[in-house]
Amino acid sequence: MALGRTYSVALVGLNGYIVEVEADIGQTLPAFVILGLPDASLNEAKERIRSAAHNSGIPLSRRKITANLIPASLPKRGSGFDLAIAMATLRAADDIRATGRTVFIAELGLDGQLRPVRGMLPAVMSAVQAGYTDVVVAQANAAEAALVPGARVRGYKTLARLAFDFGADPQELALDFEPDDEPAGDDSEAVGVAAPDMCDVSGQGDARRALEVAAAGAHHLLLTGPPGAGKTMLAERLPGLLPDLGDTEAMEVTAIHSLCQLRSSSLQLVRRPPFENPHHTATSAAIIGGGSGLPRPGAASRAHRGILFLDEAPEYERRVLDALRQPLESGELVIHRSAGTAAYPARFQLVLAANPCPCGKASGKGVECTCTPTMRRRYLARMSGPLLDRVDIQLQVDRVSLADFGQSGGEEDTATVGGRVLAARARQLERLRPLGMETNSQVPGRVLRGDLRLVPATTRILDHSLERGVLTARGYDRVLRLAWTLADLGSRDQPDANDIGQALSLRQVASAAA
Amino acid sequence: MKAKDLLGRRGEELAAEYLESLGMLIVERNWRCPDGEIDIVALDGDALVIAEVKTRRSLAYGHPFEAVGSDKLARLHRLGSAWCRDHELRMPLRRVDVIAVLDDGVCVPTLEHLKGVG
Secondary structure, eight states, rough: OOOOEEEEEEEEEEEEEEEEEEEEEEEESEHHHHHHHEEEEHHHHHHHHHHHHHTOOOOSSSEEEEEEEEEESSBBBSTTTHHHHHHHHHHHHHSSOOOOTTTTEEEEESSSSSOOOTTTTHHHHHHHHHHHHEEEEEEEHHHHHHHSOOEEEESBBHHHHHHHHHHOOOOSTTTOOOOOOOOOOOOHHHHHHHOOGGGOOOHHHHHHHHHHHHHHHHHOOOEOOOOTTTTHHHHHHHHHHHHOOHHHHHHHHHHHHHHHHOOOOSOOOOOSSOOOOTTTOOOOOHHEOOOOSSSOOOOHHHHTTTTEETTGGGSHHHHHHTTTTHHHHEEEEEEEETTTTEEEEEEEEEEEEESSSTTSSOOTTTTOOOOOOOHHHHHHHHHHHHHTOOEEEEEEEOOOOOHHHOSSOOOOOOOHHHHHHHHHHHHHHHHGGGOOOSSSSOOOOHHHHHTTTTOTTTTTHHHHHHHTTSSOOHHHHHHHHHHHHHHTTTTTTSOOOOHHHHHHTHHHHHHHOO | HHHHHHHHHHHHHHHHHHHHHHHHHEEEEEEETTTTEEEEEEETTTTTEEEEEEESSTTTOOGGGGOOOHHHHHHHHHHHHHHHHHHTTTOOEEEEEEEEEESSSSSOEEEEEESSSO
């Protein structure tokens, strides 16, 4: 037997492809060649595999080893192929028995230890979809791999143990080598920190209400106000109001996080909506995704099914802000780079926070503001019209008054508000599912003015505004969307005139700036 | 003579006996020129065999085959041409063989043979 065959998975973005690994031992001088578009880290696998096998007691053949990764045209990167190549080589030398359709995904240490790799969840998902259900991974990756329904996962700590289970001679194997467990990293930390609660916010009735509406209808949100008004504090409390992720959503989110984490330690599905808070100096590659070779997901994709919070939004580069228009529209980011094209999901709820002007003091009467009117106008205009067009709620937040600040306590907490949000989401789903939608923010104007048309008596104030030119047609639709959410929160079957009035008041900035 | 040279000597002796046992005819041993040395020149039927012998006491510093890199291989091919020129022979069939001998001085030495490398 001079040919060994095993399977592994190559990830392109979140999509995995089954890679067949052939190893051949030729009767010529010692060498190790890897074919099939390996990148630098994969080429280093030769030395890792040679040392790992030697230190596991089953040295590789002293002949020419040729490993071929099929399909050869697919670029392959990273250290996850180490184990599959090692097993194919051992099989070629007849050290172990054939491994059948088992998929191997792990990095090898020089001591023969199996090490975890990134992107385990999407890799195993692809393997199972392709009909390869037996998966061998590093022990530290086993819990994550086992999240995939239908996968039969086996975790090993060392190459020697694995080779033993595939019939290698126990006399030669270094079976007594037991590496220490990986220190359990991020998980304990996540449990320890309590999520920020709504009851910490004193006063700010309007803003609290806007937050609740944003959470209930998944509306994008813009908060403007002077420094210290509590914009960031409010935004951080939004994820707590959102309902838990469903099974499919949780799988999507966990898959992205698995790709981003260096030390993969996701032992369970991510059930809470993620919150991404990039700094305003971030480049478009950091927000959208990118990097050399195959693109990696950016903050927008990490915020998938959660919140993307852009604090000091006008300070971002305009290019970066406008790049968000594509995912806001399609819920997906397609990134092209030299080594291939990757598509990452990016269906996030956008929360923007902005000062009213560069000096930040132009709220209320704005007497302290040192900015010229031109500076003020330019500042907010950095957020382009097409971007703000998609932001349903645009709210001005003022500094909290002394009266409100003094009597803290008695504010509603996250659990109470979250309960109302959950109920409102259920009502939306019931109404919108037949139309193929889930939340009010997704409803197009066509439907708002068609199937969900309201009686003229209710919309009179809106129609009037439209006639007078105070409101644009697009603004009209946005008010309707908000009104529906307000009705859902109030457990009413349809928005009434009162809901429309409230919805209008949630768009203060738009009327002032746009 | 130093111990390591003695070991090499013994290895070449073993390799020569082995090649003869395969039915080859040993033409010349330790042929030298300014470019280097050929351990064994032999005839295998019509083919001229340039044989390089590597002898080691143990595998502690790697397998003997691992000591034959691409540079050395290229030199062996050059030496083959040089030998033919020197002897005014035309040998269209020519190949380089490498023979590894493991001899710890206690057990029976083991011998591995790679034909027609590089």
